[in-house]
Amino acid sequence: MSHPNGNGFGKVGVLFGGRSAEREISIFSGTGVLQALQAQGIDAHAFDPAQRSLAELAGEKFVRVFIALHGRYGEDGTMQGALEQLGIPYTGPGVLASAIAMDKAMTKRLWLQHGLATPKFEMLHAGSDWRSVAHTLGLPLIVKPAHEGSTLGLTKVTDAAQLPAAYALAAKFDKAVMAEEFISGMELTCPLLGTGDHARALPVVRIIAPDSNYDYQNKYFSDQTQYLCPSGIPPALEQQVQQLALASYRSLGCRGWARADVMVRATDQQPYLLEINTSPGMTSHSLVPMSAAVAGMPYEQLCVAILRSAALDLQVSADWKPH
Ligand SMILES: Nc1ncnc2c1ncn2[C@@H]1O[C@H](COP(=O)(O)OP(=O)(O)O)[C@@H](O)[C@H]1O
Ligand SMILES: [Mg+2]
Numbered sequence: 001m002s003h004p005n006g007n008g009f010g011k012v013g014v015l016f017g018g019r020s021a022e023r024e025i026s027i028f029s030g031t032g033v034l035q036a037l038q039a040q041g042i043d044a045h046a047f048d049p050a051q052r053s054l055a056e057l058a059g060e061k062f063v064r065v066f067i068a069l070h071g072r073y074g075e076d077g078t079m080q081g082a083l084e085q086l087g088i089p090y091t092g093p094g095v096l097a098s099a100i101a102m103d104k105a106m107t108k109r110l111w112l113q114h115g116l117a118t119p120k121f122e123m124l125h126a127g128s129d130w131r132s133v134a135h136t137l138g139l140p141l142i143v144k145p146a147h148e149g150s151t152l153g154l155t156k157v158t159d160a161a162q163l164p165a166a167y168a169l170a171a172k173f174d175k176a177v178m179a180e181e182f183i184s185g186m187e188l189t190c191p192l193l194g195t196g197d198h199a200r201a202l203p204v205v206r207i208i209a210p211d212s213n214y215d216y217q218n219k220y221f222s223d224q225t226q227y228l229c230p231s232g233i234p235p236a237l238e239q240q241v242q243q244l245a246l247a248s249y250r251s252l253g254c255r256g257w258a259r260a261d262v263m264v265r266a267t268d269q270q271p272y273l274l275e276i277n278t279s280p281g282m283t284s285h286s287l288v289p290m291s292a293a294v295a296g297m298p299y300e301q302l303c304v305a306i307l308r309s310a311a312l313d314l315q316v317s318a319d320w321k322p323h
Pocket of ligand 1 (some may be wrong): 141147154167180181182183184187261263274275
């Protein structure tokens, strides 16, 4: 099945906007995807689940949808479940993988089970023994809400006495709060593309904040943050990170596409998985498109490739065949 002008896809919905805290970035992602698909001659239409009901989604009779939603109600398995119910193939990982990936602690338990490197962690609660947490994980450590999309509750703790306040802050964003071993080193992210035996890692992107120390403010609010792709890291390390990212993708049963965040410890160059994003940013300046371009796949082609991988859970487990 090839689509020279993309016309073989039928009516396509691009889901963006939505109700999560990441609504604004989703609008940028979705607008870019919509334009790219239309430019390829695909009959693509915008659909904002925050403004229209699931009944209207069913009424649109989309043949497949591109999910460009981020965070809750878009990336967490709930929209994927609704699309399964409606029988509309969708891009990205299925219900279970999306739901697990949204929960960082659950994801890490799975990775540990598969022998994949991820920083040590502990769940926190109001009655946690703070000194023992600091002793087990070492200092500094990171306190964060377990659910993705809640970046605001994250603290780097350098002294055990700061733990109760860091916990209280994270608990404002999420019932599940975790403390994690701090990995001092290089920050990388690695996109994954494809399904089953065809899944592959794209080139790694290196993220450099203006301050060589970890700094949350810099990373998210400074336009001086640098994104390097090609990453410039030694080829053997690049490959090791790609293999780890691909293994992390497979361990959750991901399909379609995703992006794994990795820290490489400075002392021994050991890569550690932080989390996997199952509906990453997809503006033309986002990290997955940046990496795909280095792999020889321009933005429009990437959008079409992701759209082509749209599926339902059952098709993948029972009937899935590569196109
Ligand atoms: N254990 C850790 N060690 C060092 N830096 C961390 C650690 N956990 C998070 N960070 C930093 O915080 C950022 C956000 O954390 P992450 O777990 O990726 O959550 P999210 O991207 O959902 O906010 C990371 O990109 C990294 O810069
Ligand atoms: Mg992240």
